[in-house]
Amino acid sequence: MKDRMISDVTRLKKSVTQDTYIFLYSLEFDSLNTFISFRATVKHFNYSSKTIMIYARFKKFFKDKYILSLEKLQFTTSSSSNKILFKL
Numbered sequence: 001m002k003d004r005m006i007s008d009v010t011r012l013k014k015s016v017t018q019d020t021y022i023f024l025y026s027l028e029f030d031s032l033n034t035f036i037s038f039r040a041t042v043k044h045f046n047y048s049s050k051t052i053m054i055y056a057r058f059k060k061f062f063k064d065k066y067i068l069s070l071e072k073l074q075f076t077t078s079s080s081s082n083k084i085l086f087k088l
Helices: 008-018 038-045 049-058
Strands: 022-026 031-035 066-069 074-078 083-087
Touching: 022 038, 031 038, 038 049, 049 066
Parallel strands: none
Antiparallel strands: 022 031, 022 066, 074 083
16 A cells, blocks of 8 residues: 655645634623634634634634634724724
């Protein structure tokens, strides 16, 4: 039987899904949880890792209740417009 070669892309995807923290915030910008891996996040929400990756990478609103992020976010308010901004 031939040994299967794993491509660099596949290897990178596997490492990202296994060793990456996911930070969970409310829409009120409160830190709710930190998941230790994509797998833990996928298990908690019962969504695919691809879906979780997209929401976390682009910091999209998830389920109209949460913000997922690959990095800790810092929130500030803009005094001139009273808008809440977030920084990496």
